[in-house]
Amino acid sequence: MMREKVKSSGFSTGLTDLQHLWASRSMRLGLLGVLAIPLVYSFIYLWAFFDPYENMKYLPVAIVNEDHGAVKDGKQINAGKELVQELEKDSKLKWEFIPRTQMKKGLKEGEYYIAVVIPRDFSQRAASADSPAPLKGQLQYYYDESNNYLSGRIGQSVIRELENTLEEKLTHVYIAEIFNKLKKSAEDLARAADGAATLADSVKKAEQGSREIKSGIHQLQSGADRLYTGTHQLSRHLAAMNRELVKTKGEIAGHREQIKKVQTMIHQLNEQIQIIAKTGKWPGQDSRIYAMEETISQINGNNDQSGKLLQELIKDHPELAADPHAKQLKLALSTEAKQHQRLQNQLSEMKQKENSLPSDLSPDELAQIAARSQKLTDDLDRAIASIDKLDQLVTGTGQLLQGAQRLEAGQSRLIDGLNQLETGAIQLQKGLGNIASGQYQLANGLHDGVNAANKNLTSAKEKENMIADPVNVQEESLHPVPNYATGFAPYFLSLSLWVGAMFLFTVIDLYRVLDKPGGEPLSLASGAIIGAAQAVICSSAIIWGLGIKPELPTQFFLFTIVMSLTFISLNRMLVALMKNVGRFLAIIFLMFQLTSSAGTYPLPLLPDFFQGLHAYMPMTYSIHGLRAALSSGNIHAVFQDSCILLAFMSGAYMVTQIYLRWVKPWIKRAVIPGLKRRIAV
Secondary structure, three states, X not given: OHHHHHHHOXXXXXXXXXXXXXXXXXXXXHHHHHHHHHHHHHHXXXXXXXXXXXXXXXXXXXXXXXXXXXXXXXXXXXXXXXXXXXXXXXXXXXXXXXXXXXXXXXXXXXXXXXXXXXXXOHHHHHOOOOOOOXXXXXXXXXXXXXXXXXXXXXXXXXXXXXHHHHHHHHHHHHHHHHHHHHHHXXXXXXXXXXXXXXXXXXXXXXXXXXXXXXHXXXXXHHHHHHHHHHHHHHHHHHHHHHHHHHHHHHHHHHOHHHHHHHHHHHHHHHHXXXXXXXXXXXXXXXXXXXXXXXXXXXXXXXXXXXXXXXXXXXXXXXXXXXXXXXXHHHHHHHHHHHHHHHHHXXXXXXXXXXXXXXXXXXXXXHHHHHHHHHHHHHHHHHHHHHHHOHHHHHHHHHHHHHXXXXXXXXXXXXXXXXXXXXXXXXXXXXXXXXXXXXXXXXXXXXXXXXXXXXXXXXXXHHHHHHHHOOOOOOOOOOOOOOOHHHHHHHHHHHHHHHHHHHHHOOOOOOOOOOOOOXXXXXXXXXXXXXXXXXHHHHHHHHXXXXXXXXXXXHHHHHHXXXXXXXXXXXXXXXXXXXXXXXXXXXXXXXXXXXXXXXXXXXXXXXXXXXXXXXXXXXXXXXXXXXXXXXXXXXXXXXXXXXXXHHHHHHHHHHHHHHHHHHHHHHHHHHHHHHHHHHHHO
């Protein structure tokens, strides 16, 4: 009998059951409520959270500017004021520029969700970028998560964006300053390169001058060598002359006694002549005159020998011809020779006159003879005095020899110094050559550096932009989701249809006995029709009410119907097996599905327990399939998830049917009567 009733249930039976429900006023309102519950859940939630970031411009954010500015390189810097001006142009948030006291009060009372304070040293820190101890700029950020947790999260995103904007702007300023300094450095480098080239030219000229100095030193060395040779010869000849003079001095010293005797005899003769001149008598003096002639002859011989030695010395040493001592000696020898000759002539004349002098010489003649004798005596005295000066000549010649020897030693040292000077000049020339080469290389390198710097500075603005914002992120979303509503629709739609299925077995109990005889329940077909209606109503509201456009519209409708029938089948199984306990378990099951289906946060962010439940929850596949139908357009994923949901539905249906056909009748027929008899006993 039961088997025939089940067989007769079908789509027509479902419509008949719905007509019976609609006929009852109370059931009619319940049926409308069951149909409306999924719509209310999905539509209202998605409408409320359609796209919150579109309304960010209404989120009040307090800005407190306490920056005092700074002065750098004679220029006023007001980074805080510039930031405020930039924020005034930005309409992403509701910026309100207020003092700190008002900010604290508004943040405490919930008037402001976020507050940003620009400290008083903000510009000073920004201006310290190129100082030895740069300071990082700071912004003070306040938010109250107890007022609204998400506002704090949003505020952090806003601050990060504001920080990035500030960093980019300050980087622009810093890089522009660096490029300006680089440009100035390039100009200074160019001047340094020109100076290096000029210095290289000067060093090159100095090298040429050192080469000339080297040549002059070489010539000076040649002259010094010749001078040294001449000085050496002069010293040698002066030594020989000194030896001859010393020898002559010795010989003259050997005849000094004879000369003194002659001088004495001459004086005596002169005295006699003077006496004769006075007395008129001529004593016989032949022996004395002969003795005087012999002595004078010897003196003349020595004098001639000294003159010859002096002539040979001057011939060997021509440079002595200009020596004053040699001239004086030569003059003295010549004068002495003349005086001796004159004295000898006078003695000969006196001898002749003595022989031929008549005894009757007149007084005038005697007076003349006396005068000549006196003159001869005086000349002899002067000649002897000149011979005495020979000692001075020997002494002067010795001093001259010592001076020549010192000059020779000095010239030797001069030659050594000139040799060292020549070596130094060679090293100087080589060093100047190396310096000139290095200076030219430096100048060329500096010019190359200037050219490279100028080349790199040609597009300074573009490089400034690149350094300030070095990374250009190219975003490519494989399957763009336009708004929050589209992103969360799979989650809320799954929740709504599950709640609709629970209400179907709470408001309208398909197993409640109606006015049918025998307590016959509503058919499964009627529940399927209600579930399909719920799915179509929710899907239509999402598409045409909220404007969400699925990538696969047809598959979207079909998938929501499969999803709704699966949820109804699962709830029907729980209620059929455990009635009110099953209704409670349906709520618990819903909680586990919401937390493990990855409808909000990605699966890796969930605790391990919920990650373990993820694969066994029907809502896991309903959310995944709806995402494919709405956003990715992956029809394969829609089909695969549909098959899994159909497997859940089939399993639940089979368990329910087994329970209703065999288990429940057996319980009523065998178990319950036995329990009643035991209770009665």
